[in-house]
């Protein structure tokens with residue numbers, strides 16, 4: 026005798042095919058843009074890199090601050106926590122946009138990857154071959170300032186992403202969605218681009234802590250030009266979306282990146 030459950034059993038391709046009853050889950054399968062296995066894998070790897078590099082950084086620094094090889098491990102720990110938080114903020118407050126690409130691991134462009142590789146190489150090469158030159162630039166006061174920038178920058182960016190919720194999108198939107206609301210509360214009450222403010226100061230701060238003279242200059246210049254252009258474009262779209270409300274909001278807030286108004 027056939028049971029009800031056997032009656033309704035479908036082959037896996039029927040269940041997952043277009044319009045099949047489980048088609049809604051196809052996004053979550055391996056290779057889907059919200060693939061649960063890829064999300065679990067990325068989170069595991071980033072957690073592992075964060076834990077190991079933070080521990081190595083602390084051990085090397087406390088053994089002897091003059092052993093400069095705590096620096097690359099510091100950089101890896103900031104990078105891994107940054108990429109983990111990019112996804113976590115989406116998973117917490119922006120579920121419809123939480124995708125594997127929200128980690129920004131391999132989707133942030135070649136310039137991003139090249140600049141981080143350059144920073145890593147500069148700190149390793151100067152620590153190994155030119156320690157005096159590195160010491161000359163990386164004074165404790167600059168490093169403490171850099172660390173403050175990293176902590177404040179990362180915190181402001183993550184808090185902004187949580188407060189903006191589903192209104193935040195890694196890709197600047199040129200068409201207004203029905204659900205898109207103008208965010209003017211929380212950190213957005215003071216800063217109109219807090220996630221850009223946060224990233225700018227976080228990134229420059231990492232270079233100050235590492236004692237990277239070349240990359241401090243390069244990161245400041247390249248990021249300034251990038252955000253200056255992006256903010257102007259984004260504000261044109263936001264003015265189209267929200268009209269006078271955005272103009273009034275703009276007049277009462279700051280950007281917080283030098284010379285960008």
Ligand SMILES: C[S@@+](CC[C@H](N)C(=O)[O-])C[C@H]1O[C@@H](n2cnc3c(N)ncnc32)[C@H](O)[C@@H]1O
Pocket residue numbers: 185192193194195196197198206207208209213217218219220221222259262263
């Ligand atoms: C990568 S997010 C960056 C948001 C903002 N510029 C920041 O730095 O926090 C880009 C998206 O956020 C949206 N956005 C920017 N400011 C907003 C605001 N105050 N309220 C609602 N959406 C905003 C833009 O429309 C764009 O699609």
